[in-house]
Each structure stands twice: as C-alpha cells, then as structure tokens.
Amino acid sequence: MYKKLRIGILLFILLTVAVSTWRANAKVTGWQSTLQVALFPINADGSAASQRYIDALQASSIEPIGDYLGEQAKQHGLNKLYPVRVSLGPAIQSLPPAQPTRGSALDAIVWSLKMRWWAWRNTPATAIRPDVRVYQLYYDPATHSSVPDSAGLAKGQIGIAHLFATRQMHGSNLVVTTHELLHTLGATDKYDPRNGLPIFPAGYAEPELNPRLPQQFAEIMGGRIPVDEGRAEIPASLGATLIGPQTAREIGWIKK
Numbered sequence: 528m529y530k531k532l533r534i535g536i537l538l539f540i541l542l543t544v545a546v547s548t549w550r551a552n553a554k555v556t557g558w559q560s561t562l563q564v565a566l567f568p569i570n571a572d573g574s575a576a577s578q579r580y581i582d583a584l585q586a587s588s589i590e591p592i593g594d595y596l597g598e599q600a601k602q603h604g605l606n607k608l609y610p611v612r613v614s615l616g617p618a619i620q621s622l623p624p625a626q627p628t629r630g631s632a633l634d635a636i637v638w639s640l641k642m643r644w645w646a647w648r649n650t651p652a653t654a655i656r657p658d659v660r661v662y663q664l665y666y667d668p669a670t671h672s673s674v675p676d677s678a679g680l681a682k683g684q685i686g687i688a689h690l691f692a693t694r695q696m697h698g699s700n701l702v703v704t705t706h707e708l709l710h711t712l713g714a715t716d717k718y719d720p721r722n723g724l725p726i727f728p729a730g731y732a733e734p735e736l737n738p739r740l741p742q743q744f745a746e747i748m749g750g751r752i753p754v755d756e757g758r759a760e761i762p763a764s765l766g767a768t769l770i771g772p773q774t775a776r777e778i779g780w781i782k783k
C-alpha cells in the first residue's frame with residue numbers, strides 16, 4: 528500500500544517537472560511576449576581583477592545583446608519591437624557546481640540537475656522574474672590563459688558563460704553570453720568539436736559567398752569567422768556575427 532503510494536507520489540513529481548519544463552520551453556520559443564533574460568555576474572577566481580570588472584558593469588554594458596537579438600529577429604521576419612529584454616542582476620557570491628569535463632551521459636544529466644538545484648537556491652530575486660538566467664563567471668586573464676567551456680541548458684533555461692575579466696574582451700564576452708543564451712532556447716552548436724571550425728553551410732554567416740573563404744562574419748552558433756580552410760577567428764563583438772536560418776528555426780523565429 529505504502530509502496531504504491533510512494534511510487535505514485537514520485538511519478539507525480541516527475542510528471543510535474545516534465546510538464547513544467549515542456550511549458551517553459553514552449554513559452555520561450557513561442558515569442559508571443561518579450562523574453563526576459565537576466566545575467567548574474569560571479570567572481571569565479573576570487574581575484575581583484577574580476578571584482579573590478581564586475582563592479583564596473585552597468586545596464587548599458589549588456590545592452591548590445593538585446594539590441595542585437597532585436598535586429599536579428601527582424602532579419603528573420605519576427606517584427607517585435609523588443610523580442611528580448613536583457614537585464615543585469617546582482618552579483619552572486621556562490622559558485623555553481625563544476626561541469627564534468629569528460630563524463631558519461633549520466634554525469635551530464637546529474638550535473639544539469641545539480642545546476643538547476645544550485646540556480647534555484649542561489650539566484651537572487653529580481654523585479655521581473657526572468658525566463659532565462661545566464662550566470663557570467665569571470666576570471667583574471669593575467670592568471671588564467673584559458674577558461675572552462677561554457678554551457679547552455681535548454682531544459683531549465685540556464686546558461687553558464689566563462690569569461691575574461693578585461694575590457695578588451697568585453698565584446699567577445701557578449702558574444703559568448705549570447706551564444707549560451709541561444710542554447711537555452713534550443714539552438715545547437717554548428718562547429719566541429721574536434722577543431723572548433725564552423726561546419727558548412729549552417730555554421731557559416733554567408734554560405735553563398737563566392738569564393739567561400741574568407742568570411743567576414745561568424746554565424747553565432749558556428750562560433751568563429753572562417754578565414755581559410757584550417758583557421759577561424761574569434762569574433763571581437765556581436766557586430767561581427769549574425770544568426771543564420773537554421774539557428775533561427777531552432778529557436779522558433781522561423782516556423783518549422
């Protein structure tokens with residue numbers, strides 16, 4: 528009797544999680560109302576440089592993301608004045624659970640559940656309840672030559688962007704943040720994970736160019752600007768990127 532009850536309760540919880548995840552996904556890719564995105568900075572290495580960068584962040588520092596998404600949406604025929612509103616939330620003192628660098632599919636699922644739990648426990652309240660939360664983890668480039676891989680979870684609408692705390696990298700930090708934000712809406716990577724090179728044609732901003740190389744822009748989920756057969760450059764700002772038709776379809780701008 529009790530066993531049946533326990534199983535019943537467990538099934539009910541699992542069903543509730545599944546339904547609420549499905550409803551959240553349907554809402555964020557329906558584009559009926561303005562998508563509310565909140566960014567939360569985190570001093571990931573506890574350095575003075577990261578703290579200075581975070582303290583200097585203002586609403587205007589992240590404005591280009593909302594403007595960019597508005598312009599790109601228009602290019603794909605979504606005529607909404609503000610499809611996305613990006614706001615800067617308060618800094619968070621706690622660190623999210625580390626992402627497994629090389630683990631099984633089960634490790635990835637466990638991490639994504641831990642991540643959702645951490646986000647639920649540690650995200651400060653904001654005036655508007657965000658549909659998408661992106662945590663920006665900053666590192667001092669003087670002591671970190673590289674940062675961990677960023678991630679965006681389409682289930683739970685949570686993004687984690689690992690960034691360099693220096694003004695020179697601000698433009699590219701916005702590119703990484705936007706890339707992860709698009710993952711949370713269902714956009715997939717369009718580069719080869721073995722070498723980081725964008726995949727033709729979906730990962731190219733202008734696949735129809737003749738000659739094909741060098742390209743001038745990066746497709747945001749392709750990640751880089753292909754310059755020759757074996758080389759692609761990191762875009763310095765959102766202005767050097769655009770959202771291609773496949774990504775636009777994945778996030779619901781173009782109906783499938």
Ligand SMILES: [Zn+2]
Pocket residue numbers: 706710715716
């Ligand atoms: Zn990605």
